Amino acid sequence: xxxxxxxxxxxxxxxxxxxPQLVKTGSWRSGQKxxxxxxxxxxxxxxxxxxxxxxxxxxxxxxxxxxxxHCKGCGLCAEHCPTGAIQMLKETGGS
Amino acid sequence: MxxxxxxxxxxxxxxxxxxxxxxxxxxxxxxxxxxxITPQTPIIETFAQFVADGLVDTEIINVESEHSAMSAAVGAxxxxxxxxxxxxxxxxxxxxxxxxIASAMRCPIGMAVGSRALSGPxxxxxxxxxxxxxxxxxxxxxxxxxxxxxxxxxxxxxxLAEDGRVLLPVMTIQxxxxxxxxxxxxxxxxxxxxxxxxxxxxxxxxxxxxxxPTTQGPFALPDYYFExxxxxxxxxxxxxxxxxxxxxxxAKLSGRYYRGVFEAYKLDDADYVYVILGATAGTAKVAIxxxxxxxxxxxxxxxxxxxxxxAREIAQALQGRKAVxxxxxxxxxxxxxxxxxxxxxxxxxxxxxxxxxxxxxGLGGRDIRPEQLMSIVNDLECEANADVQRFIGLRE
Ligand code: SF4
Ligand code: SF4
Numbered sequence: 001x002x003x004x005x006x007x008x009x010x011x012x013x014x015x016x017x018x019x020p021q022l023v024k025t026g027s028w029r030s031g032q033k034x035x036x037x038x039x040x041x042x043x044x045x046x047x048x049x050x051x052x053x054x055x056x057x058x059x060x061x062x063x064x065x066x067x068x069x070h071c072k073g074c075g076l077c078a079e080h081c082p083t084g085a086i087q088m089l090k091e092t093g094g095s
Numbered sequence: 096m097x098x099x100x101x102x103x104x105x106x107x108x109x110x111x112x113x114x115x116x117x118x119x120x121x122x123x124x125x126x127x128x129x130x131x132i133t134p135q136t137p138i139i140e141t142f143a144q145f146v147a148d149g150l151v152d153t154e155i156i157n158v159e160s161e162h163s164a165m166s167a168a169v170g171a172x173x174x175x176x177x178x179x180x181x182x183x184x185x186x187x188x189x190x191x192x193x194x195x196i197a198s199a200m201r202c203p204i205g206m207a208v209g210s211r212a213l214s215g216p217x218x219x220x221x222x223x224x225x226x227x228x229x230x231x232x233x234x235x236x237x238x239x240x241x242x243x244x245x246x247x248x249x250x251x252x253x254x255l256a257e258d259g260r261v262l263l264p265v266m267t268i269q270x271x272x273x274x275x276x277x278x279x280x281x282x283x284x285x286x287x288x289x290x291x292x293x294x295x296x297x298x299x300x301x302x303x304x305x306x307x308p309t310t311q312g313p314f315a316l317p318d319y320y321f322e323x324x325x326x327x328x329x330x331x332x333x334x335x336x337x338x339x340x341x342x343x344x345x346a347k348l349s350g351r352y353y354r355g356v357f358e359a360y361k362l363d364d365a366d367y368v369y370v371i372l373g374a375t376a377g378t379a380k381v382a383i384x385x386x387x388x389x390x391x392x393x394x395x396x397x398x399x400x401x402x403x404x405x406a407r408e409i410a411q412a413l414q415g416r417k418a419v420x421x422x423x424x425x426x427x428x429x430x431x432x433x434x435x436x437x438x439x440x441x442x443x444x445x446x447x448x449x450x451x452x453x454x455x456x457g458l459g460g461r462d463i464r465p466e467q468l469m470s471i472v473n474d475l476e477c478e479a480n481a482d483v484q485r486f487i488g489l490r491e
Contacts, residue, residue, distance in 0.1 A: 017308035
């Protein structure tokens with residue numbers, strides 16, 4: 001249930017970390033989604049650094065793919081990937 | 096202790112701007128973001144000198160516009176820093192967008208304002224157009240009559256802003272040039288006394304506290320926006336009580352007691368009352384002294400707090416008077432002066448409502464003299480038409 005004004009932290013502050021996980025930002029993706037070519041990935045993790053959501057999946061320091069429920073299709077990862085491993089693909093019919 | 100302090104009280108010849116800069120120095124802000132050129136006032140010039148001389152350990156951020164100054168102030172305040180800045184006129188206008196955000200994000204930023212006209216026409220002199228433009232931004236607004244008040248109320252105002260029951264930004268407003276550039280004797284408190292009075296700022300949710308992560312300034316859709324605004328209403332409602340508490344404590348420290356939310360000058364038995372903000376209150380006191388010698392029962396109500404507007408206290412003070420002259424140093428074009436509208440609304444709560452007159456004066460730095468203020472009482476005494484706005488010192 002939505003909270004009354006007295007129950008909310010003041011100033012619209014959202015307390016606690018990783019709260020974007022609670023919102024499926026992938027539901028309004030821009031119309032393109034990232035895919036990557038495992039062969040070309042050097043696991044530098046620059047995509048992880050630049051992604052505005054916690055969307056780049058990492059396992060033991062290695063890039064393992066994307067969480068499409070949260071990827072909003074901004075394309076920053078593809079822009080910053082030094083090897084061109086990430087391509088942005090056109091999506092049809094929303095997410 | 097207070098008495099001892101008074102005995103060895105020394106006064107220093109300071110302009111209002113310098114007095115405000117001394118208050119800033121003693122408040123020891125961690126960050127002061129400023130746009131360093133005009134319409135900036137000597138407040139920042141003086142403060143920057145203090146920093147350069149090593150008298151205060153502050154990071155001054157020189158920014159490319161007043162919009163950026165206020166943006167940096169919000170960021171630093173969210174990070175957990177005590178943040179002060181200063182501005183005037185067009186600078187305040189350019190800051191305004193972010194001023195609303197500073198209040199909504201509950202950043203207790205302290206800002207010294209040298210109140211001046213807004214363009215156009217282009218003008219750099221005193222009136223209250225800039226401060227009045229910002230009256231709905233969610234900032235506490237304190238108007239000062241002279242350099243001493245500018246100093247004292249900057250100190251009290253910062254603690255008021257940072258009080259847990261308030262947490263709102265504060266503007267300490269002094270009349271541009273009339274006060275910012277005029278030198279008068281000012282009693283400063285010892286540095287350590289101010290430091291002790293204001294204490295350290297402890298932000299509620301400091302952004303740099305990475306052990307307790309928060310998201311600040313998020314999007315608030317129709318399901319939350321209204322509630323966040325309502326919180327600001329509560330914070331404003333708490334200001335009056337905290338102000339009175341702090342003023343009592345400040346009086347013990349300084350010997351200067353700002354009792355209530357306005358100064359009542361010869362008000363007790365007054366049939367006719369002038370209501371004024373800022374420096375012109377000083378001129379009005381001279382006018383009222385002269386009128387009293389002519390046995391006219393005139394008094395002055397000088398507001399320190401304009402936001403929150405102390406409606407209840409003002410209604411009580413004006414109840415049963417014959418007539419009240421409300422002097423506005425700003426226009427709200429197409430309506431009455433801002434102060435007049437506030438007081439008119441405040442008086443709805445009482446039955447014995449005095450006749451209200453609205454006078455616009457001093458726009459763009461137009462001089463205002465005691466004789467002009469004295470002649471107002473003639474309108475009030477002869478029950479002149481109160482249904483028109485009047486202009487003092489205008490060629491018409
Ligand atoms: S497209 Fe944007 S949101 Fe999606 S993975 Fe790349 S950087 Fe992250
Ligand atoms: S930026 Fe490119 S190369 Fe680096 S980890 Fe991401 S996908 Fe791999």
